Amino acid sequence: MGDDGTTAGEVGTAPAPAAPEEPDVLRDIESRTAAATDWSGHRPDGLPDGVVRARSVDDVVRTLRWATATRTPVVTRGAGTGLAGGATAGAGEVVLDVRGLDRLVEVRPDDQVAVVQPGVLVADLDAAAAVHGLMYAPDPASAATASVGGSIATNAGGLRCAKYGATREAVLGLQVVLADGRVLRTGRQTTKGVAGYDLTALLVGSEGTLGVVVEATVRLRPRRRKQATTSAFFDTVADAARAATAITRAGVEPAVLELVDAATLEAVDAALGLDLRARGAAMLLAQTDGAGAESEGRAVLAAVSPWARGVETTTDPARAAELMTARREALPSLERLGRAVIEDVAVPRSRLAEAVAGIEEISASTGVRIAVFAHAGDGTLHPVVVVPPEQDVLSGAPWDAACRIFSLAQRLGGTLTGEHGVGLLKRAWLRQELGDVSMDLHAAVKAAFDPLGILNPGKAIVDG
Amino acid sequence: MGDDGTTAGEVGTAPAPAAPEEPDVLRDIESRTAAATDWSGHRPDGLPDGVVRARSVDDVVRTLRWATATRTPVVTRGAGTGLAGGATAGAGEVVLDVRGLDRLVEVRPDDQVAVVQPGVLVADLDAAAAVHGLMYAPDPASAATASVGGSIATNAGGLRCAKYGATREAVLGLQVVLADGRVLRTGRQTTKGVAGYDLTALLVGSEGTLGVVVEATVRLRPRRRKQATTSAFFDTVADAARAATAITRAGVEPAVLELVDAATLEAVDAALGLDLRARGAAMLLAQTDGAGAESEGRAVLAAVSPWARGVETTTDPARAAELMTARREALPSLERLGRAVIEDVAVPRSRLAEAVAGIEEISASTGVRIAVFAHAGDGTLHPVVVVPPEQDVLSGAPWDAACRIFSLAQRLGGTLTGEHGVGLLKRAWLRQELGDVSMDLHAAVKAAFDPLGILNPGKAIVDG
The missing domain is CATH 3.30.465.10 (Uridine Diphospho-n-acetylenolpyruvylglucosamine Reductase; domain 3)
Structure with a gap:
C-alpha cells in the first residue's frame, strides 16, 4: 500500500502524487560560496543555486525526492577536502552538505x-x-x-x-x-x-x-602496539627503489614504506633548518608493526643497508617521530614555497624509480617545480606541483606538467589516480585508462542507479 | 570504422551483420551429464543442450556472440566444485566450460x-x-x-x-x-x-x-615463514566462543581461528580412532603467523587458558599438523557417516555461541544430524547436515533444517551465505536479506551488463 492508501496496481484510480516538499535550501551568497569548491583549487562557473545542510537521513531523503521531482542536479559534500574537484558545484546545481550527519x-x-x-x-x-x-x-x-x-x-x-x-x-x-x-x-x-x-x-x-x-x-x-621505524638515505632514487624491492624480497610487509625525493628533502630543510638533503638524494622511511615489529625492523635494516648511505632503525616512539619528520612535513614545507597541488598517480611497484625519473624529466622540460614523495609499498606517487602564489596551477605549464605525469603513469602500466579520485580534473584521461567498453558500462551502471542523471553530473565517470 | 569499412553513422548503407559463427558445441550425453551439476547435490531438470569447452578467449567471445544472436542461456563452469548449485545447467541451456583456459x-x-x-x-x-x-x-x-x-x-x-x-x-x-x-x-x-x-x-x-x-x-x-599453533578444549561451545573473544580483546589477529563442535569431534574420533571428544565438548584451533607468530602464540595461550580445559601451543610444524587434524579431517569424517551437505552462514562474531546453540536446537527439533565447525575469526559457520546415503538432502527434514539455519543467521544479524554463494539453492532467502530496493537495483545492474538475460539465468540474484 502506498502512503496515500492506494496499491501499486491501482494506477487508474490513484491521485497524482503530491509535489514533494522542498527542503530547506540556503540561498545566501556566503553559504553558496563556501560550498562551491574543495581543496583542488578548481573554481566552477558561478555559484551553486543553493545549499541544503542535512541533519538527518530524512533530510537527505526529502532533498533527493525534491531533486528528482524538479530534475535538480545535486552535489553531495562532506568536509570539502577532496583534491580532484569532485565536490565542486556551480550554477544550476544544489549542494547537499551531509556534515551534519555526524553521529x-x-x-x-x-x-x-x-x-x-x-x-x-x-x-x-x-x-x-x-x-x-x-x-x-x-x-x-x-x-x-x-x-x-x-x-x-x-x-x-x-x-x-x-x-x-x-x-x-x-x-x-x-x-x-x-x-x-x-x-x-x-x-x-x-x-x-x-x-x-x-x-x-x-x-x-x-x-x-x-x-x-x-x-x-x-x-x-x-591496534598495533609495537612499531619499528627505519630511515635510510640513498645517492639516487633508483637506489632507494632497489632498497624498497629488497624489503619486499625479504618477505617483510611494512605498514608504512615511504620514499621521499631530493626536491622534497630540500623543501623540508628550508622550512625546518635541517640538513636532510646533505645526507642523500632520496630517503626511505619504513615502519613495521605488530608483535613482529622489532625483528621485521631488523630485516628491513638488513635489506636496505647494501643500497643505503646511512640507515637507522628505532623502536623508540620519540625518535621514530623525528625520523618521520621528512615525510610528515613534506607537504607543509612545499606549501611554503608557493601554491602546491598534490597528485596521486600509481604504478606497479617495480616501475617506481622509472616513474620518479620520468617526473624529474617532466619538471626539467616544463620548468615547473615538482617534488615527489611516494607510498613505495603500493606504488602510489604524490608528485607535488609547486607554482608561485599568483600563478594558476590548473592551466598553462603547471597543468601541462600534471597532464604529462598522468600519461606517464598510464604508460608505465599504472593509473592516473591511486587514491584521490577522478572528480572534475582528471576526466580527460579516464577513457584512455578504462577503454570504450568500460566507459559504456559505467554509463549503464550509472543509469541503473540514477536514471535522471541528477547526482554529481559531469564528474568522475564521464569524458571531460 | 567498422570491420566492413563502414562507420557507425552509416547505418543506412551498412550490410546486415553476418550471423555469428556457431562455436564447437558438444552434444553427446556424456559431456552434457558431466556438465549438469556441481558439488551441491542439486539435479536440474533434464540435461543442458550442449557444452562448449573453451580453450581461448576467442572461443569465449565466439560462444557469447552466438549465444546473444540465438538468445541461448549460457552457464559458465569452472571445476564444478560449487556448493550452491550456481553452475548447474538444465534443458535449454548451454554450458561454457572454461577449465581449458588454464594458463x-x-x-x-x-x-x-x-x-x-x-x-x-x-x-x-x-x-x-x-x-x-x-x-x-x-x-x-x-x-x-x-x-x-x-x-x-x-x-x-x-x-x-x-x-x-x-x-x-x-x-x-x-x-x-x-x-x-x-x-x-x-x-x-x-x-x-x-x-x-x-x-x-x-x-x-x-x-x-x-x-x-x-x-x-x-x-x-x-608468505609467512613462522607459525604458532594453539589447540584448546572446552566444556561448552560458549566457553570456546568466550575464548575466541578473549583472543580478539588481546589484540591478536590470528591467521586461522577455527571452532569445532562436539558432533564434529565425535565424527573425527570415529573416523580416526581418536579421543578428542573425551577432552572437551568444543575445540578451538588458532594459528598466528609472521615475524610475531611466537609471541602472539603466547598471547593466544594466555587469552584462552582461563576458559579452557586443556590447551597446547607449538611452533613445531609436525605437531601443528597433528593439532589441526580435527579441523582438517572434519568434513571427510562427517562424510563417512552419510551424505553431508556443508552450509556457510555467517554472523557477527559476538553471536557465534548463540548461532551454534541455535543450530543444536534445530538439529534436536528436526531430528537431523548437524555438526558445526566455524571460522571464529570472521563469524562464518559451517553447519554440516548429515543424512543417510539414500536420503535427499535438498528436501524433507534435512532441507527444512538447513532453511531454519539460514533464517537463524539472518535473525542474528548475519548472512545466509558467507563464502559459497547463493546459486540456485538459497534464492528463497535472498530478498529477506537484501530488501526490495536492493533486489530492484540488482536487476538493474544485471540489465546493464546482460540486457538479454542470457548469463546464468535464474541464479544468484533472483527470487527462487
Missing part, C-alpha cells in the same frame, strides 16, 4: 565493527576505535579534517593501505539514499558475506554519482 | 602480482607464488580442486580470510567477456587505484551472471 552510532569492539554517519571525521572514528585497542585502518593524510563520507566517496587511501587495505577494504556495509529518495542498504555487519552483488564496493569510490551515503558499517582491526 | 600467464614477484586464466586451480596459483616466497591468500577448503575462475565467481573465502581477506581483496583486475561478446578490462595492476567504478569487485562474487572471467590479475603477499 558515531556505535563501536562494537568484540565484533570489531563501528557504525558511523558520513559527517564523522576519519581521525575521530580512529580515535573512537583506539579506546578499545582497535584501529580504523585507512589513514588519508587529511584524516584530521576529512569526513568518513568523503573518504568513502573517493575510496581514500593513506600510508598504511599497502598492508591493511584502502577504504573499500574497511567498509562492510552502507546505508545509501538513492537519487529518487529510496533508501538502500548494502553489505552486512560480518567480515564475510556473498549474498548478492557487492554493491558496497561499487558505491565506495563512486564520488557521489550513484547515491548519498548516510551511514557506514566499517571494520576495525587490532 | 598461469605470469608471476611478477617484485610487483607481488600474478596473472592467471580462470582454469588454473587455486592451489596451483598459490604454489606458483610460493616459489617466490609469496602466497595467494584466499584458501578455500577446495583449493586443490577449485578453479580460480570459480573462486572469483563466488568470492570464495577460506580459513585465513579474517586476516588476509577473501577473493575480492586479492583480485586487482579482470578481463571479462560480456554477454554480447565484447571484452571488458576492469581494475589494474596496482594495489591502489580509484579511476572509475569498482567493476572488479562487482564482478567478483557475481556467480556467472554478469560476464565470463577469462583472465585475472591477483595480488600476492609475502
Whole structure:
C-alpha cells in the first residue's frame, strides 16, 4: 500500500502524487560560496543555486525526492577536502552538505565493527576505535579534517593501505539514499558475506554519482602496539627503489614504506633548518608493526643497508617521530614555497624509480617545480606541483606538467589516480585508462542507479 | 570504422551483420551429464543442450556472440566444485566450460602480482607464488580442486580470510567477456587505484551472471615463514566462543581461528580412532603467523587458558599438523557417516555461541544430524547436515533444517551465505536479506551488463 492508501496496481484510480516538499535550501551568497569548491583549487562557473545542510537521513531523503521531482542536479559534500574537484558545484546545481550527519552510532569492539554517519571525521572514528585497542585502518593524510563520507566517496587511501587495505577494504556495509529518495542498504555487519552483488564496493569510490551515503558499517582491526621505524638515505632514487624491492624480497610487509625525493628533502630543510638533503638524494622511511615489529625492523635494516648511505632503525616512539619528520612535513614545507597541488598517480611497484625519473624529466622540460614523495609499498606517487602564489596551477605549464605525469603513469602500466579520485580534473584521461567498453558500462551502471542523471553530473565517470 | 569499412553513422548503407559463427558445441550425453551439476547435490531438470569447452578467449567471445544472436542461456563452469548449485545447467541451456583456459600467464614477484586464466586451480596459483616466497591468500577448503575462475565467481573465502581477506581483496583486475561478446578490462595492476567504478569487485562474487572471467590479475603477499599453533578444549561451545573473544580483546589477529563442535569431534574420533571428544565438548584451533607468530602464540595461550580445559601451543610444524587434524579431517569424517551437505552462514562474531546453540536446537527439533565447525575469526559457520546415503538432502527434514539455519543467521544479524554463494539453492532467502530496493537495483545492474538475460539465468540474484 502506498502512503496515500492506494496499491501499486491501482494506477487508474490513484491521485497524482503530491509535489514533494522542498527542503530547506540556503540561498545566501556566503553559504553558496563556501560550498562551491574543495581543496583542488578548481573554481566552477558561478555559484551553486543553493545549499541544503542535512541533519538527518530524512533530510537527505526529502532533498533527493525534491531533486528528482524538479530534475535538480545535486552535489553531495562532506568536509570539502577532496583534491580532484569532485565536490565542486556551480550554477544550476544544489549542494547537499551531509556534515551534519555526524553521529558515531556505535563501536562494537568484540565484533570489531563501528557504525558511523558520513559527517564523522576519519581521525575521530580512529580515535573512537583506539579506546578499545582497535584501529580504523585507512589513514588519508587529511584524516584530521576529512569526513568518513568523503573518504568513502573517493575510496581514500593513506600510508598504511599497502598492508591493511584502502577504504573499500574497511567498509562492510552502507546505508545509501538513492537519487529518487529510496533508501538502500548494502553489505552486512560480518567480515564475510556473498549474498548478492557487492554493491558496497561499487558505491565506495563512486564520488557521489550513484547515491548519498548516510551511514557506514566499517571494520576495525587490532591496534598495533609495537612499531619499528627505519630511515635510510640513498645517492639516487633508483637506489632507494632497489632498497624498497629488497624489503619486499625479504618477505617483510611494512605498514608504512615511504620514499621521499631530493626536491622534497630540500623543501623540508628550508622550512625546518635541517640538513636532510646533505645526507642523500632520496630517503626511505619504513615502519613495521605488530608483535613482529622489532625483528621485521631488523630485516628491513638488513635489506636496505647494501643500497643505503646511512640507515637507522628505532623502536623508540620519540625518535621514530623525528625520523618521520621528512615525510610528515613534506607537504607543509612545499606549501611554503608557493601554491602546491598534490597528485596521486600509481604504478606497479617495480616501475617506481622509472616513474620518479620520468617526473624529474617532466619538471626539467616544463620548468615547473615538482617534488615527489611516494607510498613505495603500493606504488602510489604524490608528485607535488609547486607554482608561485599568483600563478594558476590548473592551466598553462603547471597543468601541462600534471597532464604529462598522468600519461606517464598510464604508460608505465599504472593509473592516473591511486587514491584521490577522478572528480572534475582528471576526466580527460579516464577513457584512455578504462577503454570504450568500460566507459559504456559505467554509463549503464550509472543509469541503473540514477536514471535522471541528477547526482554529481559531469564528474568522475564521464569524458571531460 | 567498422570491420566492413563502414562507420557507425552509416547505418543506412551498412550490410546486415553476418550471423555469428556457431562455436564447437558438444552434444553427446556424456559431456552434457558431466556438465549438469556441481558439488551441491542439486539435479536440474533434464540435461543442458550442449557444452562448449573453451580453450581461448576467442572461443569465449565466439560462444557469447552466438549465444546473444540465438538468445541461448549460457552457464559458465569452472571445476564444478560449487556448493550452491550456481553452475548447474538444465534443458535449454548451454554450458561454457572454461577449465581449458588454464594458463598461469605470469608471476611478477617484485610487483607481488600474478596473472592467471580462470582454469588454473587455486592451489596451483598459490604454489606458483610460493616459489617466490609469496602466497595467494584466499584458501578455500577446495583449493586443490577449485578453479580460480570459480573462486572469483563466488568470492570464495577460506580459513585465513579474517586476516588476509577473501577473493575480492586479492583480485586487482579482470578481463571479462560480456554477454554480447565484447571484452571488458576492469581494475589494474596496482594495489591502489580509484579511476572509475569498482567493476572488479562487482564482478567478483557475481556467480556467472554478469560476464565470463577469462583472465585475472591477483595480488600476492609475502608468505609467512613462522607459525604458532594453539589447540584448546572446552566444556561448552560458549566457553570456546568466550575464548575466541578473549583472543580478539588481546589484540591478536590470528591467521586461522577455527571452532569445532562436539558432533564434529565425535565424527573425527570415529573416523580416526581418536579421543578428542573425551577432552572437551568444543575445540578451538588458532594459528598466528609472521615475524610475531611466537609471541602472539603466547598471547593466544594466555587469552584462552582461563576458559579452557586443556590447551597446547607449538611452533613445531609436525605437531601443528597433528593439532589441526580435527579441523582438517572434519568434513571427510562427517562424510563417512552419510551424505553431508556443508552450509556457510555467517554472523557477527559476538553471536557465534548463540548461532551454534541455535543450530543444536534445530538439529534436536528436526531430528537431523548437524555438526558445526566455524571460522571464529570472521563469524562464518559451517553447519554440516548429515543424512543417510539414500536420503535427499535438498528436501524433507534435512532441507527444512538447513532453511531454519539460514533464517537463524539472518535473525542474528548475519548472512545466509558467507563464502559459497547463493546459486540456485538459497534464492528463497535472498530478498529477506537484501530488501526490495536492493533486489530492484540488482536487476538493474544485471540489465546493464546482460540486457538479454542470457548469463546464468535464474541464479544468484533472483527470487527462487
